[in-house]
Amino acid sequence: MIRKLSLVCVLAGFTTGAIAAPLGLPPVPIPADNPQSAEKISLGDRLFNDTRFSADGKVSCATCHDPDKAFTDNLQVSKGFRGQTGTRNAPTVINSAYMKTTFWDGREPDLEGQSKQPPINPVEGGLPDHAPILAVIRKDPGYVQSFQAVFSVPASGITMDHVAKAIASFERTIVAGDSPFDRYYYGGDTTALSEAELRGLQVFVGQGRCVSCHRIEQTQALFTDNRFHNIGVGFGKIRGKEQETAAQFLQSKREGANVDIAVLTRENVSELGRFAVTDNVTEVGAFKTPTLRNIDKTAPYMHDGSLGTLEDVVDFYNNGGRVKDSDPVSGFLSGGIRPLDLTAEQKSDLVAFMQALTSPGLDQLARTGESNHE
Numbered sequence: 001m002i003r004k005l006s007l008v009c010v011l012a013g014f015t016t017g018a019i020a021a022p023l024g025l026p027p028v029p030i031p032a033d034n035p036q037s038a039e040k041i042s043l044g045d046r047l048f049n050d051t052r053f054s055a056d057g058k059v060s061c062a063t064c065h066d067p068d069k070a071f072t073d074n075l076q077v078s079k080g081f082r083g084q085t086g087t088r089n090a091p092t093v094i095n096s097a098y099m100k101t102t103f104w105d106g107r108e109p110d111l112e113g114q115s116k117q118p119p120i121n122p123v124e125g126g127l128p129d130h131a132p133i134l135a136v137i138r139k140d141p142g143y144v145q146s147f148q149a150v151f152s153v154p155a156s157g158i159t160m161d162h163v164a165k166a167i168a169s170f171e172r173t174i175v176a177g178d179s180p181f182d183r184y185y186y187g188g189d190t191t192a193l194s195e196a197e198l199r200g201l202q203v204f205v206g207q208g209r210c211v212s213c214h215r216i217e218q219t220q221a222l223f224t225d226n227r228f229h230n231i232g233v234g235f236g237k238i239r240g241k242e243q244e245t246a247a248q249f250l251q252s253k254r255e256g257a258n259v260d261i262a263v264l265t266r267e268n269v270s271e272l273g274r275f276a277v278t279d280n281v282t283e284v285g286a287f288k289t290p291t292l293r294n295i296d297k298t299a300p301y302m303h304d305g306s307l308g309t310l311e312d313v314v315d316f317y318n319n320g321g322r323v324k325d326s327d328p329v330s331g332f333l334s335g336g337i338r339p340l341d342l343t344a345e346q347k348s349d350l351v352a353f354m355q356a357l358t359s360p361g362l363d364q365l366a367r368t369g370e371s372n373h374e
Protein backbone atom coordinates (compact mmCIF):
# COMPACT_ATOMS: atom_id res chain seq x y z
CA MET A 1 0.00 0.00 0.00
CA ILE A 2 2.72 2.34 1.11
CA ARG A 3 4.87 1.34 -1.77
CA LYS A 4 2.10 1.95 -4.28
CA LEU A 5 1.88 5.48 -2.99
CA SER A 6 5.45 6.18 -4.02
CA LEU A 7 4.95 4.35 -7.28
CA VAL A 8 2.02 6.57 -8.15
CA CYS A 9 4.34 9.57 -7.79
CA VAL A 10 7.06 8.09 -9.92
CA LEU A 11 4.80 6.79 -12.65
CA ALA A 12 4.26 10.38 -13.67
CA GLY A 13 7.90 10.42 -14.79
CA PHE A 14 11.31 10.80 -13.22
CA THR A 15 11.25 12.02 -9.68
CA THR A 16 14.02 13.82 -7.85
CA GLY A 17 14.02 15.84 -4.68
CA ALA A 18 11.78 14.04 -2.25
CA ILE A 19 8.79 11.72 -2.28
CA ALA A 20 5.87 11.90 0.16
CA ALA A 21 6.05 9.23 2.86
CA PRO A 22 3.66 7.51 5.29
CA LEU A 23 2.60 9.08 8.59
CA GLY A 24 5.51 9.69 10.97
CA LEU A 25 8.23 9.81 8.32
CA PRO A 26 9.83 12.76 6.53
CA PRO A 27 9.71 12.87 2.71
CA VAL A 28 12.04 10.27 1.18
CA PRO A 29 15.20 12.04 -0.02
CA ILE A 30 16.07 11.24 -3.63
CA PRO A 31 19.60 12.11 -4.82
CA ALA A 32 19.74 14.44 -7.83
CA ASP A 33 21.99 12.06 -9.75
CA ASN A 34 19.69 9.06 -9.25
CA PRO A 35 16.07 10.03 -9.90
CA GLN A 36 13.35 7.44 -9.29
CA SER A 37 11.45 5.89 -12.17
CA ALA A 38 9.07 2.94 -12.16
CA GLU A 39 11.28 1.00 -14.57
CA LYS A 40 14.43 1.61 -12.55
CA ILE A 41 12.73 0.50 -9.34
CA SER A 42 11.53 -2.70 -10.94
CA LEU A 43 15.04 -3.36 -12.33
CA GLY A 44 16.47 -2.81 -8.84
CA ASP A 45 13.95 -5.25 -7.42
CA ARG A 46 15.11 -7.94 -9.86
CA LEU A 47 18.79 -7.28 -9.09
CA PHE A 48 18.08 -7.36 -5.32
CA ASN A 49 16.63 -10.85 -5.70
CA ASP A 50 19.12 -12.30 -8.20
CA THR A 51 21.13 -15.15 -6.65
CA ARG A 52 23.46 -15.38 -9.65
CA PHE A 53 25.56 -12.53 -8.25
CA SER A 54 27.33 -14.85 -5.79
CA ALA A 55 30.04 -17.51 -5.93
CA ASP A 56 27.66 -20.43 -5.36
CA GLY A 57 24.69 -18.94 -7.21
CA LYS A 58 22.57 -19.08 -4.09
CA VAL A 59 22.97 -15.73 -2.35
CA SER A 60 21.11 -12.54 -3.24
CA CYS A 61 20.53 -9.39 -1.22
CA ALA A 62 17.18 -10.90 -0.25
CA THR A 63 18.89 -13.93 1.30
CA CYS A 64 19.92 -11.72 4.22
CA HIS A 65 17.31 -8.98 3.74
CA ASP A 66 14.25 -11.19 3.29
CA PRO A 67 10.95 -9.37 2.68
CA ASP A 68 9.24 -12.07 4.75
CA LYS A 69 11.48 -11.26 7.73
CA ALA A 70 11.10 -7.49 7.67
CA PHE A 71 14.12 -7.35 5.33
CA THR A 72 16.48 -9.10 7.76
CA ASP A 73 17.46 -12.76 8.15
CA ASN A 74 16.55 -13.08 11.83
CA LEU A 75 19.93 -14.74 12.40
CA GLN A 76 22.49 -13.69 15.02
CA VAL A 77 25.05 -13.04 12.30
CA SER A 78 24.43 -13.43 8.57
CA LYS A 79 25.24 -16.47 6.48
CA GLY A 80 26.78 -15.87 3.09
CA PHE A 81 27.81 -18.19 0.29
CA ARG A 82 28.39 -21.82 1.33
CA GLY A 83 26.93 -20.97 4.72
CA GLN A 84 29.92 -18.85 5.79
CA THR A 85 29.20 -16.63 8.74
CA GLY A 86 30.30 -13.05 9.19
CA THR A 87 30.65 -11.02 12.36
CA ARG A 88 27.54 -8.88 12.20
CA ASN A 89 23.77 -8.93 12.39
CA ALA A 90 21.92 -7.90 9.22
CA PRO A 91 20.02 -4.64 9.79
CA THR A 92 16.70 -4.12 8.05
CA VAL A 93 16.60 -2.38 4.68
CA ILE A 94 13.20 -0.87 5.57
CA ASN A 95 13.60 2.93 5.79
CA SER A 96 17.26 2.70 4.77
CA ALA A 97 16.35 5.52 2.37
CA TYR A 98 16.80 7.91 5.30
CA MET A 99 20.23 6.75 6.40
CA LYS A 100 22.98 9.35 6.50
CA THR A 101 25.57 6.54 6.47
CA THR A 102 25.23 2.80 5.92
CA PHE A 103 26.54 -0.23 7.83
CA TRP A 104 26.86 -0.44 11.63
CA ASP A 105 30.06 1.59 11.44
CA GLY A 106 28.85 3.94 8.69
CA ARG A 107 31.69 2.96 6.36
CA GLU A 108 29.65 3.62 3.20
CA PRO A 109 27.99 7.01 2.85
CA ASP A 110 25.03 6.01 0.70
CA LEU A 111 22.90 3.13 -0.57
CA GLU A 112 24.57 3.23 -3.97
CA GLY A 113 28.02 2.68 -2.44
CA GLN A 114 26.73 0.13 0.05
CA SER A 115 25.20 -2.15 -2.56
CA LYS A 116 28.51 -2.77 -4.34
CA GLN A 117 30.14 -4.43 -1.30
CA PRO A 118 28.19 -7.62 -0.39
CA PRO A 119 28.72 -9.56 -3.66
CA ILE A 120 32.52 -9.26 -3.33
CA ASN A 121 32.80 -9.87 0.41
CA PRO A 122 34.27 -13.34 1.07
CA VAL A 123 31.63 -14.17 3.72
CA GLU A 124 28.69 -12.78 1.71
CA GLY A 125 28.54 -13.11 -2.10
CA GLY A 126 32.08 -14.50 -2.27
CA LEU A 127 32.93 -13.18 -5.78
CA PRO A 128 36.54 -12.09 -6.48
CA ASP A 129 35.40 -8.82 -8.11
CA HIS A 130 32.40 -7.31 -9.94
CA ALA A 131 33.22 -8.71 -13.39
CA PRO A 132 31.07 -11.87 -13.04
CA ILE A 133 28.02 -9.73 -12.18
CA LEU A 134 28.39 -7.60 -15.28
CA ALA A 135 28.98 -10.73 -17.38
CA VAL A 136 25.68 -12.26 -16.18
CA ILE A 137 23.79 -9.03 -16.80
CA ARG A 138 25.22 -8.41 -20.27
CA LYS A 139 24.23 -11.94 -21.33
CA ASP A 140 20.66 -11.69 -20.02
CA PRO A 141 18.37 -10.20 -22.71
CA GLY A 142 15.81 -9.07 -20.09
CA TYR A 143 18.46 -7.15 -18.18
CA VAL A 144 20.02 -5.71 -21.34
CA GLN A 145 16.64 -4.39 -22.42
CA SER A 146 15.94 -2.87 -19.00
CA PHE A 147 19.35 -1.21 -18.63
CA GLN A 148 18.89 0.22 -22.13
CA ALA A 149 15.46 1.58 -21.20
CA VAL A 150 16.53 2.97 -17.82
CA PHE A 151 20.07 4.21 -18.45
CA SER A 152 20.19 4.41 -22.29
CA VAL A 153 23.27 2.20 -22.45
CA PRO A 154 24.08 -0.77 -24.70
CA ALA A 155 25.07 -4.08 -23.06
CA SER A 156 28.77 -3.20 -23.26
CA GLY A 157 28.14 0.11 -21.49
CA ILE A 158 26.51 -1.36 -18.35
CA THR A 159 28.64 -0.65 -15.26
CA MET A 160 28.41 -1.35 -11.52
CA ASP A 161 27.33 2.26 -11.05
CA HIS A 162 24.17 1.49 -13.03
CA VAL A 163 23.58 -1.68 -11.02
CA ALA A 164 24.09 0.20 -7.74
CA LYS A 165 21.75 3.01 -8.79
CA ALA A 166 18.94 0.61 -9.68
CA ILE A 167 19.27 -1.31 -6.41
CA ALA A 168 19.32 1.92 -4.39
CA SER A 169 16.22 3.18 -6.22
CA PHE A 170 14.41 0.00 -5.29
CA GLU A 171 15.51 0.31 -1.65
CA ARG A 172 14.18 3.88 -1.52
CA THR A 173 10.68 2.49 -2.07
CA ILE A 174 10.88 0.19 0.96
CA VAL A 175 9.49 2.67 3.39
CA ALA A 176 7.17 2.01 6.33
CA GLY A 177 5.60 4.29 8.94
CA ASP A 178 2.00 4.63 10.13
CA SER A 179 2.55 2.45 13.22
CA PRO A 180 0.22 2.70 16.23
CA PHE A 181 2.78 5.13 17.72
CA ASP A 182 2.57 7.34 14.59
CA ARG A 183 -1.21 7.32 14.63
CA TYR A 184 -1.15 8.39 18.28
CA TYR A 185 1.70 10.90 18.14
CA TYR A 186 1.30 12.43 14.68
CA GLY A 187 -2.20 11.37 13.65
CA GLY A 188 -4.04 12.57 16.74
CA ASP A 189 -5.65 9.19 17.37
CA THR A 190 -5.70 9.04 21.18
CA THR A 191 -6.87 5.42 21.14
CA ALA A 192 -4.02 4.12 18.97
CA LEU A 193 -1.80 3.20 21.95
CA SER A 194 -2.81 0.99 24.90
CA GLU A 195 -2.25 2.11 28.51
CA ALA A 196 0.90 -0.01 28.77
CA GLU A 197 2.26 1.34 25.46
CA LEU A 198 1.60 4.90 26.61
CA ARG A 199 3.41 4.30 29.90
CA GLY A 200 6.24 2.77 27.84
CA LEU A 201 6.44 5.96 25.76
CA GLN A 202 6.83 7.90 29.02
CA VAL A 203 9.74 5.67 30.06
CA PHE A 204 11.25 5.99 26.57
CA VAL A 205 11.35 9.78 26.70
CA GLY A 206 11.79 10.04 30.49
CA GLN A 207 13.62 7.82 32.92
CA GLY A 208 14.95 5.51 30.16
CA ARG A 209 16.48 8.43 28.20
CA CYS A 210 16.17 6.29 25.07
CA VAL A 211 14.98 9.26 23.03
CA SER A 212 18.30 11.09 23.42
CA CYS A 213 19.73 8.76 20.76
CA HIS A 214 16.61 7.12 19.25
CA ARG A 215 15.10 10.47 18.28
CA ILE A 216 11.45 11.49 18.05
CA GLU A 217 10.99 14.88 16.33
CA GLN A 218 8.04 17.22 16.17
CA THR A 219 6.70 16.07 12.80
CA GLN A 220 8.47 12.74 12.29
CA ALA A 221 10.53 10.09 14.00
CA LEU A 222 13.37 8.04 12.55
CA PHE A 223 14.38 6.81 16.04
CA THR A 224 18.04 7.53 15.29
CA ASP A 225 20.37 10.49 15.73
CA ASN A 226 22.52 9.17 12.86
CA ARG A 227 25.46 9.19 15.25
CA PHE A 228 27.79 6.55 16.70
CA HIS A 229 27.90 5.50 20.35
CA ASN A 230 29.58 2.86 22.44
CA ILE A 231 26.80 1.40 24.55
CA GLY A 232 28.85 -1.57 25.76
CA VAL A 233 27.72 -4.32 23.35
CA GLY A 234 30.43 -6.88 22.55
CA PHE A 235 32.89 -5.14 24.85
CA GLY A 236 33.85 -8.46 26.48
CA LYS A 237 35.33 -9.69 23.20
CA ILE A 238 38.17 -7.16 23.11
CA ARG A 239 38.37 -6.24 26.79
CA GLY A 240 41.98 -5.51 27.74
CA LYS A 241 43.01 -5.84 24.07
CA GLU A 242 41.44 -2.61 22.75
CA GLN A 243 44.73 -0.75 22.12
CA GLU A 244 46.46 -3.78 20.64
CA THR A 245 43.54 -4.62 18.32
CA ALA A 246 43.30 -1.00 17.21
CA ALA A 247 47.04 -0.72 16.53
CA GLN A 248 47.09 -3.98 14.56
CA PHE A 249 44.12 -2.89 12.49
CA LEU A 250 45.69 0.52 11.69
CA GLN A 251 48.83 -1.25 10.54
CA SER A 252 46.91 -3.57 8.19
CA LYS A 253 44.88 -0.61 6.90
CA ARG A 254 48.13 1.22 6.05
CA GLU A 255 49.20 -1.91 4.20
CA GLY A 256 46.07 -1.65 2.08
CA ALA A 257 43.66 -4.04 3.84
CA ASN A 258 40.03 -3.80 2.66
CA VAL A 259 37.98 -2.43 5.58
CA ASP A 260 34.72 -4.07 4.46
CA ILE A 261 36.38 -7.48 4.44
CA ALA A 262 38.33 -6.93 7.67
CA VAL A 263 35.31 -5.98 9.78
CA LEU A 264 33.12 -8.80 8.52
CA THR A 265 35.72 -11.57 8.75
CA ARG A 266 37.63 -10.74 11.94
CA GLU A 267 35.62 -10.65 15.13
CA ASN A 268 38.01 -8.44 17.10
CA VAL A 269 38.25 -5.94 14.24
CA SER A 270 34.44 -5.87 14.01
CA GLU A 271 34.32 -4.76 17.65
CA LEU A 272 36.37 -1.65 16.85
CA GLY A 273 33.17 -0.19 15.39
CA ARG A 274 33.37 3.36 14.06
CA PHE A 275 37.09 3.49 14.82
CA ALA A 276 37.69 1.27 11.77
CA VAL A 277 36.40 4.13 9.60
CA THR A 278 37.70 7.23 11.37
CA ASP A 279 40.87 5.97 13.14
CA ASN A 280 39.61 8.07 16.06
CA VAL A 281 40.40 6.32 19.32
CA THR A 282 37.37 7.79 21.11
CA GLU A 283 35.18 5.84 18.66
CA VAL A 284 36.44 2.35 19.53
CA GLY A 285 33.32 0.21 20.02
CA ALA A 286 30.97 2.94 18.77
CA PHE A 287 28.18 1.80 16.45
CA LYS A 288 25.45 3.62 14.56
CA THR A 289 22.21 4.20 16.44
CA PRO A 290 19.77 1.94 14.58
CA THR A 291 16.15 2.82 13.95
CA LEU A 292 13.62 1.17 16.27
CA ARG A 293 10.84 1.07 13.70
CA ASN A 294 9.55 -2.51 13.21
CA ILE A 295 12.01 -3.61 15.89
CA ASP A 296 9.65 -6.35 17.08
CA LYS A 297 10.18 -8.10 13.71
CA THR A 298 13.96 -7.84 13.42
CA ALA A 299 15.36 -9.92 16.31
CA PRO A 300 18.04 -10.69 17.33
CA TYR A 301 19.50 -7.33 18.25
CA MET A 302 22.67 -5.24 18.24
CA HIS A 303 25.59 -5.19 15.77
CA ASP A 304 26.64 -8.70 16.85
CA GLY A 305 23.10 -10.06 17.27
CA SER A 306 24.01 -10.87 20.88
CA LEU A 307 20.66 -9.94 22.48
CA GLY A 308 17.81 -12.28 21.59
CA THR A 309 14.71 -10.40 22.68
CA LEU A 310 13.48 -6.89 23.43
CA GLU A 311 13.32 -7.93 27.10
CA ASP A 312 17.05 -8.73 26.94
CA VAL A 313 17.70 -5.30 25.38
CA VAL A 314 15.80 -3.49 28.13
CA ASP A 315 17.66 -5.48 30.83
CA PHE A 316 20.93 -4.59 29.13
CA TYR A 317 20.19 -0.84 29.27
CA ASN A 318 18.78 -1.16 32.77
CA ASN A 319 22.12 -2.66 33.84
CA GLY A 320 24.01 0.32 32.38
CA GLY A 321 25.22 -1.36 29.18
CA ARG A 322 25.94 -4.79 30.63
CA VAL A 323 24.25 -8.15 30.23
CA LYS A 324 24.68 -8.86 33.96
CA ASP A 325 25.18 -6.53 36.91
CA SER A 326 28.44 -8.28 37.65
CA ASP A 327 29.94 -7.63 34.16
CA PRO A 328 32.64 -4.94 33.98
CA VAL A 329 31.73 -1.61 32.38
CA SER A 330 33.35 -0.76 29.02
CA GLY A 331 36.05 1.91 29.33
CA PHE A 332 34.83 3.71 26.21
CA LEU A 333 31.13 3.78 27.18
CA SER A 334 29.04 6.72 25.88
CA GLY A 335 27.78 9.24 28.37
CA GLY A 336 24.12 8.53 29.05
CA ILE A 337 24.58 4.78 29.41
CA ARG A 338 24.24 4.05 33.11
CA PRO A 339 21.91 1.95 35.28
CA LEU A 340 18.29 3.09 34.91
CA ASP A 341 16.58 1.65 37.99
CA LEU A 342 13.43 0.67 36.10
CA THR A 343 10.73 -1.37 37.83
CA ALA A 344 9.50 -4.65 36.34
CA GLU A 345 6.39 -2.83 35.09
CA GLN A 346 8.39 -0.03 33.49
CA LYS A 347 10.54 -2.60 31.72
CA SER A 348 7.56 -4.47 30.28
CA ASP A 349 5.90 -1.15 29.33
CA LEU A 350 9.03 -0.16 27.43
CA VAL A 351 8.90 -3.43 25.51
CA ALA A 352 5.19 -2.87 24.77
CA PHE A 353 6.01 0.61 23.45
CA MET A 354 8.66 -0.74 21.09
CA GLN A 355 6.16 -3.32 19.85
CA ALA A 356 3.86 -0.43 18.91
CA LEU A 357 6.45 0.74 16.35
CA THR A 358 5.45 -1.95 13.85
CA SER A 359 4.00 -0.70 10.56
CA PRO A 360 0.90 -2.29 9.03
CA GLY A 361 1.24 -4.31 5.83
CA LEU A 362 4.94 -5.14 6.21
CA ASP A 363 4.40 -8.38 4.32
CA GLN A 364 3.11 -6.35 1.37
CA LEU A 365 6.24 -4.23 1.10
CA ALA A 366 8.19 -4.75 -2.10
CA ARG A 367 5.67 -7.08 -3.66
CA THR A 368 5.40 -5.74 -7.16
CA GLY A 369 4.60 -9.11 -8.66
CA GLU A 370 7.46 -8.71 -11.11
CA SER A 371 10.29 -10.02 -9.00
CA ASN A 372 11.46 -13.60 -8.78
CA HIS A 373 11.56 -14.15 -5.03
CA GLU A 374 13.20 -17.49 -4.32
Ligand code: HEC
Binds near residue numbers: 104123
Ligand atom coordinates in the same frame (compact mmCIF):
# COMPACT_ATOMS: atom_id res chain seq x y z
C1 HEC B 1 25.31 -12.63 3.56
C2 HEC B 1 24.26 -11.75 4.02
C3 HEC B 1 24.07 -10.43 3.31
C4 HEC B 1 23.92 -10.22 1.96
C5 HEC B 1 24.00 -11.21 0.83
C6 HEC B 1 23.64 -8.81 1.81
N1 HEC B 1 23.63 -8.19 3.03
FE1 HEC B 1 23.20 -6.27 3.41
N2 HEC B 1 23.89 -6.48 5.25
C7 HEC B 1 24.26 -7.67 5.85
C8 HEC B 1 24.94 -7.40 7.09
C9 HEC B 1 25.50 -8.43 8.07
C10 HEC B 1 24.99 -6.00 7.23
C11 HEC B 1 25.68 -5.21 8.33
C12 HEC B 1 27.18 -5.22 8.02
C13 HEC B 1 27.96 -4.17 8.75
O1 HEC B 1 27.37 -3.24 9.26
O2 HEC B 1 29.19 -4.26 8.78
C14 HEC B 1 24.29 -5.45 6.06
C15 HEC B 1 24.05 -4.10 5.85
C16 HEC B 1 23.27 -3.62 4.81
C17 HEC B 1 22.77 -2.26 4.71
C18 HEC B 1 23.02 -1.13 5.69
C19 HEC B 1 21.93 -1.07 6.72
C20 HEC B 1 22.26 -0.12 7.84
O3 HEC B 1 21.48 -0.09 8.81
O4 HEC B 1 23.27 0.59 7.80
C21 HEC B 1 22.04 -2.18 3.54
C22 HEC B 1 21.32 -0.98 3.00
C23 HEC B 1 22.14 -3.48 2.91
N3 HEC B 1 22.86 -4.33 3.72
C24 HEC B 1 21.63 -3.79 1.66
C25 HEC B 1 22.08 -4.91 0.94
C26 HEC B 1 22.01 -5.06 -0.50
C27 HEC B 1 21.46 -4.05 -1.47
C28 HEC B 1 22.54 -6.29 -0.79
C29 HEC B 1 22.75 -6.92 -2.16
C30 HEC B 1 23.60 -6.19 -3.08
C31 HEC B 1 22.92 -6.90 0.47
N4 HEC B 1 22.67 -6.03 1.48
C32 HEC B 1 23.44 -8.18 0.59
C33 HEC B 1 24.04 -8.92 5.32
C34 HEC B 1 23.92 -9.15 3.96
Ligand code: HEC
Binds near residue numbers: 213290300304
Ligand atom coordinates in the same frame (compact mmCIF):
# COMPACT_ATOMS: atom_id res chain seq x y z
C1 HEC C 1 23.74 6.79 23.89
C2 HEC C 1 22.78 6.53 22.83
C3 HEC C 1 21.69 5.50 23.08
C4 HEC C 1 20.75 5.47 24.10
C5 HEC C 1 20.61 6.44 25.26
C6 HEC C 1 19.92 4.32 23.83
N1 HEC C 1 20.33 3.68 22.70
FE1 HEC C 1 19.52 1.98 21.95
N2 HEC C 1 21.07 1.85 20.63
C7 HEC C 1 22.09 2.77 20.50
C8 HEC C 1 23.14 2.21 19.68
C9 HEC C 1 24.43 2.91 19.29
C10 HEC C 1 22.73 0.90 19.35
C11 HEC C 1 23.54 -0.14 18.56
C12 HEC C 1 24.64 -0.64 19.50
C13 HEC C 1 25.46 -1.80 19.03
O1 HEC C 1 24.98 -2.64 18.26
O2 HEC C 1 26.62 -1.90 19.47
C14 HEC C 1 21.41 0.72 19.94
C15 HEC C 1 20.63 -0.43 19.79
C16 HEC C 1 19.34 -0.56 20.31
C17 HEC C 1 18.44 -1.65 19.99
C18 HEC C 1 18.73 -2.78 19.01
C19 HEC C 1 18.40 -2.34 17.61
C20 HEC C 1 18.71 -3.36 16.55
O3 HEC C 1 18.23 -3.18 15.42
O4 HEC C 1 19.45 -4.31 16.79
C21 HEC C 1 17.29 -1.44 20.69
C22 HEC C 1 16.05 -2.29 20.68
C23 HEC C 1 17.49 -0.23 21.48
N3 HEC C 1 18.74 0.27 21.19
C24 HEC C 1 16.55 0.30 22.34
C25 HEC C 1 16.88 1.32 23.26
C26 HEC C 1 16.08 1.63 24.42
C27 HEC C 1 14.78 0.95 24.80
C28 HEC C 1 16.74 2.63 25.08
C29 HEC C 1 16.37 3.27 26.40
C30 HEC C 1 16.30 2.37 27.54
C31 HEC C 1 17.93 2.94 24.31
N4 HEC C 1 17.97 2.11 23.21
C32 HEC C 1 18.84 3.93 24.63
C33 HEC C 1 22.13 4.01 21.08
C34 HEC C 1 21.42 4.36 22.22
